[in-house]
Amino acid sequence: MNRKMLKEIISNMDMDVVKELDEYGKNKLATLMEGLLIEIMGKERYEYLLENPEDKGNGTYKRSLNTGLGKLNLDVPRTRSGNFRSHLLPPKYQRYDESFEDLIFSFLINGDSKQEIVHKMKLRGLDFSEKAYDEIFEYIKTQMLEFKSKELQENYYFLYIYAYHCMVKDEKDKRVKRAVVYTVVGIDTNAQKTLLGYYSFFGSENRSTWMEVFQDLINRGMKRVLMFICDDFNGISEAIRAFFPYSDIQKCTVHASRNVYKHMKKEDASYVNKKLKEIKYSCDTFEKGIEIFKTEIIDRFKDQYKTYTKYLDSRKEELLAFLKYPEVIRKYINSTNTVESVHSSFEKQRLKKGGFFQSMDILNVALFIATDKLHKTWNVNPLIKAKRYELNQMFVAKFGKGVEE
Known part of the structure; x- marks a missing residue:
């Protein structure tokens, strides 16, 4: 499975289906995703080092990523120069991917209150606070205003x-x-x-x-x-x-x-x-x-x-x-x-x-x-x-x- 295929799987993930999985199913799927992400990021670094022989590998570092499946714990490969960065990761300092946003959207669609959403996210082991909710709510408002002003x-x-x-x-x-x-x-x-x-x-x-x-x-x-x-x-x-x-x-x-x-x-x-x-x-x-x-x-x-x-x-x-x-x-x-x-x-x-x-x-x-x-x-x-x-x-x-x- 290449990087493009994996990104398509993540972006097309049906969050309604994910929500219906029991804890065992979610954990199994999360473990599979962790393994795939780590393997593909390792191959990305290998390709990067072939193109940049002056740089060297420098082990990995721990990083968590919030997704609709829950928190994924990743070993992210790095290089000595620090110039390598996997394309699978969201922007720097962002700890969630699009499926995480989709999960919150689905809760909003279902009519859940802010407190209910925060509680449900914490039950999934996700780092989520009322402040994070407010940030995503403002993000949705921005999208809404863009829609309302569209030519x-x-x-x-x-x-x-x-x-x-x-x-x-x-x-x-x-x-x-x-x-x-x-x-x-x-x-x-x-x-x-x-x-x-x-x-x-x-x-x-x-x-x-x-x-x-x-x-x-x-x-x-x-x-x-x-x-x-x-x-x-x-x-x-x-x-x-x-x-x-x-x-x-x-x-x-x-x-x-x-x-x-x-x-x-x-x-x-x-x-x-x-x-x-x-x-x-x-x-x-x-x-x-x-x-x-x-x-x-x-x-x-x-x-x-x-x-x-x-x-x-x-x-x-x-x-x-x-x-x-x-x-x-x-x-x-x-x-x-x-x-x-x-x-x-x-x-x-x-x-x-x-x-x-x-x-x-x-x-x-x-x-x-x-x-x-x-x-x-x-x-x-x-x-x-x-x-x-x-x-x-x-x-x-x-x-x-x-x-x-």
């Missing part, structure tokens, strides 16, 4: 936006307060689904904070979006149009179907949802969908439900905007399900944290770790990719330039 592409086909509501302890007055997380998921012009950002605020969802979100997206480089998919939060359409005046807006059809039952008798609501389903799956064009919506829903119930049908009439173009797009991709762009799947991972974090997050920092770090893991499972949507030509033509018609310009 964006100029053009996107679709943006899914939605707000997640939770409770967070305010470190200033130690009170648990309402908080909201605004999440943005994009489908770029290569049909790749990407988490573009999440933004946390104390308080309730409102138009002004959505406008802060859109301003940040623009500051990071975004310029044009074919269509936004969102719920029908009051003021969201106006906020979108203030920054992206030429974009289509699609209101979530799933939410719309649920809301019908809040405003109409059950029998009438069932009829409306049946018609909405027919429009969704049977209409060839946007214009045809609008016509059926107007005659079969608005006109039919306008006398019985005057206020609600007036509301539906004002929203019809935003409820049916997905009909402007190729038929095979409509099921992906008529609801906020894409971003709500992200929020389900947020909700798991909330439950693991005891129903609320201990601080805004803990909220942001927990969500960053959870979404980073989720994000790695996302792939290019093949059906959207197959319709890139049509979507690019829509881009030209809407913005006067192609996606590559």
